[in-house]
């Protein structure tokens with residue numbers, strides 16, 4: 498067994514020690530991963546250990562996001578809506594709570610290798626990123642930094658800018674990039690995308706925003722701003738979710754149609770959609786039973 502695979506096994510063991518009923522799910526997830534994905538997860542774990550974190554802490558971080566998501570699903574089932582609907586409701590308990598935000602981002606990073614829909618969305622980004630294009634890459638809300646890493650590793654952009662309003666996210670993205678790609682021309686800035694007024698219209702060749710829209714009160718403002726900042730012909734990639742409660746999800750779409758109408762109304766057209774139903778259900782069943790649907794889109798500036 499390689500060093501990476503051993504670390505992955507140790508992480509899985511640590512999660513199972515703390516939450517034994519998750520064993521079957523985790524073993525299936527690891528078995529379904531490609532060798533490359535297992536190696537990447539192993540390298541990520543090694544990087545985290547080099548920062549002084551322990552596998553137990555990472556396992557706890559993963560279980561924090563899992564437990565909190567299950568609690569919010571229960572709330573959603575009972576009440577028919579997300580627990581919170583304003584940014585102020587979650588700002589203190591999530592974005593400005595350094596300890597929670599750190600665990601949340603480490604946990605979320607691990608889900609990109611273990612939760613089937615998150616795995617599919619990562620694969621979709623890696624296969625969609627243009628290989629032949631230079632220019633400027635912008636990412637909104639990089640969080641743990643994994644999408645930005647995919648763009649550095651797969652694309653051929655000349656420079657990369659990430660903007661995130663959480664200090665924990667900025668630190669995680671900066672350190673992961675510095676560790677794996679110390680010479681990449683990357684800037685990660687602590688700022689709110691909505692007030693980043695100095696970004697020039699039609700100046701980016703790629704704009705990526707993963708799992709941010711459901712965290713904001715007015716997703717249409719984000720989508721319009723992305724349409725404005727993207728050059729005609731730019732690669733635009735956005736992921737979000739429908740009926741998918743989490744501690745800090747505040748904007749609820751009940752159908753993919755509702756979400757996709759919003760995208761079109763904001764000056765973006767859908768080039769390729771990826772709509773992922775709840776495990777074991779079809780898209781129609783997920784919609785009718787109000788179960789989580791994950792979505793990712795390659796978009797284009799409309800009219801380009």
Ligand SMILES: C[S@@+](CC[C@H](N)C(=O)[O-])C[C@H]1O[C@@H](n2cnc3c(N)ncnc32)[C@H](O)[C@@H]1O
Nearest residue numbers: 638639640660661662663666689690707708709
């Ligand atoms: C759930 S994480 C997503 C991480 C990663 N992009 C992914 O796809 O898994 C959402 C990130 O968006 C950031 N964020 C939320 N609102 C933002 C805003 N207005 N401007 C910049 N970043 C924002 C959060 O701080 C957090 O790091």
